[in-house]
Amino acid sequence: MWFKVEDKTIDTRKQVLYEEGASTRGLNAYIYSDELYVGGWNEPVRQSGWEGTWLKTDQITDEKWHHLAVVLDGGKDVAQNALVGYLDGEAFDVGEGSQLWSHRGGIGLGNINGGAKFHDGTRAAGNQGLAGALDNVAIFNDALSASQVKALASM
DSSP states (O other): OOOEESOTTTTTSSSEEEEEEOSSEEEEEEETTTTEEEEEEOOTTTOOEEEEEEEEEOOOTOOOOEEEEEEEEOSSSSSEEEEEEEEETTTEEEEHHHHOOOOOOOEEEEOSSSOOOOOOOOOOSSOOOOOOEEOOOOOOSOOOOHHHHHHTTTT
């Protein structure tokens, strides 16, 4: 996805770019207090028991379009290097993850649609809107390679 934030310093709410799932499993991307976060979790112990991983970077600029990609390439068990965050075509962080089992939660763009879990352990349902813009959001059913992400960021 492409995004532009008006004020990255807002610390009274998370500015959600993308969210899917809910409080027990999901993925999200948001801006909070000068940093861009991407995260994932799949808590049920009968599944992977993944408590969650949040990757972050402070390399975002107000009023500038950035390309964000989140790649989750996880299996049934929690594994290292399964979650990768990319900003403007370059990986900014990598962490553990697993697959996400199916869920009934919808997708939220620019805010939460249902519920979400954040890096600080808080959970929220709504009122986490982005002050900015989103464009060209795409969801792929397969994990993209670094070169594929770089190509998307250069479009």
